[in-house]
Amino acid sequence: MRHLFTLPLLSLALAAPAAAQTVPVNLFRDAVRTLSSDEYEGRAPGTAGEEKTLAFLVELFQAAGLKPGNPKEPNGPSWFQDVPMVEITARNVSPLTFTGGTGAPQSLAYGPQMVVGTYRVTPRIEVANSDVVFVGYGINAPERGWNDYAGLDVKGKTVVILVNDPDWSMPGLDGPFGGRAMTYYGRWTYKYEEAARQGAAAALIVHQTEPAAYGWNVVQSSWTGAQQVAATENDGADQSAAIGWVQLDQAKALFARAGQDFDKLAAAARQKGFKPVPLAGVEASVSFDNQVRRHASKNVVGILPGTTAPDEVVLYTAHWDHLGQCEAAPDGDNICNGAIDNATGTAALIAIAKAQAQAGATPRSQVYLAVTGEESGLLGSDYYGKNPLYPHARTVGGVNMDALSMAGPAKNVVVVGYGKSDLDAYLTRALATQGRVASPEPTPEKGFYYRSDHFSLAKHGVPMLYFDGGDDLVDGGKAAGQAYAEAYEENAYHGPKDEFDPNWRWDGIQRDLDLYYSVGRALASTTEWPNWKPGDEFRSLRDKSRAGQ
Structure with missing residues (x-):
């Protein structure tokens, strides 16, 4: 049986929860619809779908108020980090x-x-x-x-x-x-x-x-x-x-x-x-x-520079890629559109960046990283982990967003890898403002902590938080949450039927987007340096990294 519980607070030194801010869900919705349209051909790296995705992300990152986030290009800051690949x-x-x-x-x-x-x-x-x-x-x-x-x-x-x-x-x-x-x-x-x-x-x-x-x-x-x-x-x-x-x-x-x-x-x-x-x-x-075929795919990077500690970085990550053309469904549809996986996470980057910029810059910088090649084995985030644009030792922590739940409002959120780091406390504080709680993942045997891009940063010691929308739905409880998850896995996951649905519950995603916003803003506003819990597999990496500062 799965139990709901709250997580312990770090300390009173943590920044207070961010003031209520509504992330523009209409912007999120429109971005998901565009990214998962047939025109984008399933967003496979190295295809015309990638080119359209990159152009779309740069346009919306810039409109949201971000600056080019790759400071290491010889001709000045760039929106891109090349990721060498072979198809x-x-x-x-x-x-x-x-x-x-x-x-x-x-x-x-x-x-x-x-x-x-x-x-x-x-x-x-x-x-x-x-x-x-x-x-x-x-x-x-x-x-x-x-x-x-x-x-x-x-x-x-x-x-x-x-x-x-x-x-x-x-x-x-x-x-x-x-x-x-x-x-x-x-x-x-x-x-x-x-x-x-x-x-x-x-x-x-x-x-x-x-x-x-x-x-x-x-x-x-x-x-x-x-x-x-x-x-x-x-x-x-x-x-x-x-x-x-x-x-x-x-x-x-x-x-x-x-x-x-x-x-x-x-x-x-x-x-x-x-x-x-x-x-x-x-x-x-x-x-x-x-x-x-050899080619360079691209991570897309935008930054909202910090005011008083701009060299200290908070990450938001999501992968923009999906499978492109794939095994056809019985109706002949052979485009794996990847609406939930992961147009939702990519759209969340855009909408949260817009809300953060409108609220004003934070003391620490916020970096928005849309990575490539997740579906091929975390290739884009792994490359960033090995070739960071911002030193891992100066990266405070981050939030990864992958396959957001469109099931509707929930009483909880599901934390993947609960208890691993101090970041749990930031989430607890944000949840309290919504009257919600955190739950451990019900299927830890599926290894979700090792299946998305936060893992590539964790391997270098950077504390990363990964949580999904809740499975205890306001309408229908856990039975409805389980039914939603099973239907998605059976009918849509990594298949042509992971498509945009105008009938999704936008009120539920609104609450989750606001949580992501609040956690990141608190991290970017405090002077704390969260760490992995004592004994965690990534703790020694973080301690070694921070000791060099």
Whole structure:
């Protein structure tokens, strides 16, 4: 059961809650409608949709009262930060074939039964007759005494991996990996990173809806078509040749052909001391061509300069990108418009900037960062994290906005990563002015804290707050909130039906926008330096960063 509660205040030294300010919801609404229109083609990086999005953001940032926020350009401040990317589109994808063991060769079709891609920038990928090994959850965590690769060299082999953490199904938050709350070890991005470090030729994640937090339709729409990867000096030569996902039923059939029971091995993989299990005699093969295009996508950056402490920065972040053209819906619609994910967050940047500028500059500077490539693995925010335009040590903290709730007014907000930092107290104070409370996320196993752009800043020690609209709705309570979330995930998330709806409840989004406004304004008006809580995974990074000041 999920409990509502309030969060402890930091201290009386915090700035008082910002005076009541109504963020212009009409501006927000119109921006969402424009950004998610078919004209913007789903806002994929490196497309005409990106060009239209960038022009629109600059126009509205400027109209809101912001200044160009990249101070590091040789020709003067710019609205943009270039993010080097490579677009890789798989062509002529062969079936993923498993041979050996018992029975005829097992052939998995690209799209309905498996998806595959690569981080390597090369014209062709071929994995031929690669021994298959089950590596449990694919985790190597020495600090936790856990190594799913222990005792077996997987160089040149194909590893099959379970999604999420070993203890994801536990009811509470106690366990070797935080119980039901996902850690970064549970994210698919980590699985591929570790497989590459181990030298695997291919890495395949078994899709299971509950621990993955989405259905196969999301995997298929996200992994087919053009894929964006970060440009690297070695063109991804140190990465596995092929990475992808396989359907659960196909994985069970794969294990059976090697004389293994998938369910039994999956249960064993949850226990400390699990050792990798070769699927004896079974080999994997897959090949595909790559259409490669190098380009520089862009983060869009605007600033409202501070008055007395302009070198101290408060961040507002949201990602402007979405999936572009994707797997078509039954009606033939193949544009993933990304209205909620994340035209809402991008529109919030615009509307909040307008309200902040109208209220007057704060002592600290406010930076509005619309990042690219979130859907491809947080590429834009990761690049900013590694190449900050404003020093992390002088960045007070920030608020990330991703996929705002359009369900209507709620009695609460859902804090993703509650209890991690002092920023909770700023939110509590703002909530009190609306008579609302904060609730912990009801599905910590979905790992939302590691799935959006705040994570890229947190990895560098910057405290970041991420909260969603509430799930305890004024009309219908938690049942209505759950129904809204389930309907969005099933019918719209990462699909062509995430479209603008003029019938959304604008009174609910108004309250949430005002919260984002109040939290950011309080941060930009105080002299406090919020930190991560003692013992948090990011605390030492922040302490080290601030110690250099």
